[in-house]
Amino acid sequence: MRQGRRDGFREFAAGRSGPLYRSACLLASGDVHLAEDLVQETLGRMYLLWGRISRIDNPAAYAQTVLVRSFLTHQRRRSAGERPVGEFPESRAPEAGAADPELRVTLLQALGQLAPKDRAVLVLRYWEDRSIEETAEAMNVSSAAVRTRSTRALTRLRGQLGDSLSELVAR
Template sequence: MFTVTSDADAPTFDEYAGVIWPSLYRSAYLLTANHADAEDVAQQTLMKVYRSWSRVIRSDSPDAYVRRMLTNTFLSARRPKKRRLELLTDTPPEYDAAPPPQGPEDRMMLWPHVKSLPPRQRAVIVLRYYEDLTEQEIADVLGCSRGNVKSTAHHALKALRAALGRERAGGRES
């Protein structure tokens, strides 16, 4: 989004925050799977960006720097389960045993299973398949090795396949 070539053309924090907010919120929602939590994580990230604005704007890629901050905020700020809020709905979700759809709606069918993954596995899946980052870019965002990303993705995909197998067999495990 932003390319800074000199201090004179550097955007202010307010300008940057206004432009980055939609993609920051989208990524946060994909990580948290909840609108309120996504807003919290995105806002916490922007507060951190504000506090270290001079470092962010001097980096080679401010957007990558902020994406890493967002992912780290999500991974490190998980609430203990005893304090986690429940998502209340009017009616429980209904699941049918119909064969899975083929096409763009596949991502929506997978979404409940992606939401159930542990935070780090979910982060790898979101960054790879929803944000379309390479393994190396994911490793840079998470601050780990490329091999760790591959291993985490393998475990996440294995869990997703198992969940889909259970669903196709006619039952869902809670």
């Protein structure tokens, strides 16, 4: 019985590690070390509760929720205002070759300047393509808060990017 649960978790972790890592990279504004830590923390929490979690309808959505909450908890605990620097390592992102690297770096830098909750809302709504209700549940806030935060976050993001985004996309 225990071996079956372990095998089930290993299969789940192997299948979800990539998508979790990509979401974590976006949440962490390209900080791959923090992204790896967030994925490990998420999978660790999932493993501890796997007996109960494996019986729910959508363990992958639960894992995304755990990831976002781990990120927000990390941001609250973080006392230093340090920001990741440098370029996004193309070798770590599976779809890195499909997009313009300068555009990726510009977007990651702009996302990094948003508040953690704003960044989480944008990642969940527009990267993960979740509904307002799913995003609200993952962040433990109301649907109205998600709508308000996403509108304000998009406005801030557009203000930060200004004309630089249109220049990068026009190429």
